[in-house]
Amino acid sequence: MKHVILSSALAVLATAVAAQDAPTPILFTNVNVWDGESDKLLENANVVVTGNLITEVSSTPLAVANAKIIDGGGRSLMPGLIESHVHVNLQHMLGGYDTIELRDWQEIGAMGAVTAQSLLKDGWTTIRDPGANAVGIKKVVDRGEMAGPRMYQAGGVISQTSGHGDFRLAGQRLLEERYTFKGYRLGFAYIVDGRDATLSAARQNLANGATFLKMMMGGGIFSTKDPLHTKQSSDEEIQAVVEAATQWDTYVTAHIFLPEHARRAIGFGLKEILHIPYLDVETAEFMVEKGVFYNPQLSQSSPDVLxxxxGAEESVTKAKARVTQEAMQQTTKVIQQVPELLETMTFGADIVTNTKANALRTRDHEMWFWAENFGILPTLKAMTSNGGKLAALTGKNNPYPDGPLGVIKPGAYADILLIDGNPLEDITLLGASAKMFDAPERTAGDIPAMDLIMKDGVIYKNTLD
Ligand SMILES: [Zn+2]
Incomplete structure (x- = not known):
């Protein structure tokens, strides 16, 4: 009997604690909802957030006990934005990859933190980092100790010797120097050859906190040892990385320059491809057929980038960038010819080695370029629901497994923006800019129509209070 009384007393206590700890629900009223997928808004709607999830979306008035009410005043309520190609530690690495070697790790990490913070200020509530290990910054953000977006991390890129991940300086000619250069020691890149070493690198990277894997399978701009045409990584090396990812229930993405290398990668089971500046119709249709995700950087075709x-001086990297710039014009045209590809395309500016001001300008212009060439709706989907679908490819390795990202619906994570105006009609409300480097300088967080930013149920910006 005594035992029963004690149990019921504990039950009462537990109920009281639960009531005390239950988060105050937030009720958004008077909002027009864009759900991340539809071609129109759900007008005059109400959205309930409980804890870190969206729990109700309704076009009829709702009464929610003890809720904090935010009157949207007719603003649009949409999903937080997803940037699927951010190199947190490289965005501000002025002077190119060589300067990794010259910088203190604290400076690199601190600038990475600045990048993460600035993205959330502009409404990017989730980012995907396909290489150059910012796993530590992610941990600090996820613990709630620093404001920043959710982060899907590839950790270190996996590259063959002389591949696009081989950032050793020109003077570091010994093979052993792959283990002493800072890019390796900071976990930015694994330079490995052969099946066994590549498999070990993939597994070590996952153990270190990578949620998906990135492999170098073609030439790249900022690396100096690999001409753009090069086919990188052997068949057995690719199979090793795919094997490791499959064992962890996640996916592999690849840096690709030529379309034949994209088809090769897809043949090995890759679920996503990056870049492909020489994309052709045949490859685009093959990607549609296979449902492969695609993440290109289209505003690289702007001559201003060079x-x-x-700068003004010629260099190996500048010459490579010039070729890429011309090729990217072809890619834009091919996407217009195969618009079905847009269904699996995600938005990612892939900004590296930029000033803070030019990084913002590049992303703003990339957004505008998409909308101008493919329409506003596909651009918005690429930045929300498509990014969420790509994030979900991390399977059981997903660091944010409790709901979908990039959509407004019950059960989704409460990553929400309130926009003064209709983004389906005007993409500049989200910061998109027709101008690139001649656009006026702005700072992160000063997108005027973005009145509220919520991530994981927490409000980071609110001009309505
Ligand atoms: Zn990249």
Missing amino acids: EATF
């Missing part, structure tokens, strides 16, 4: 990023 001067702003590389």
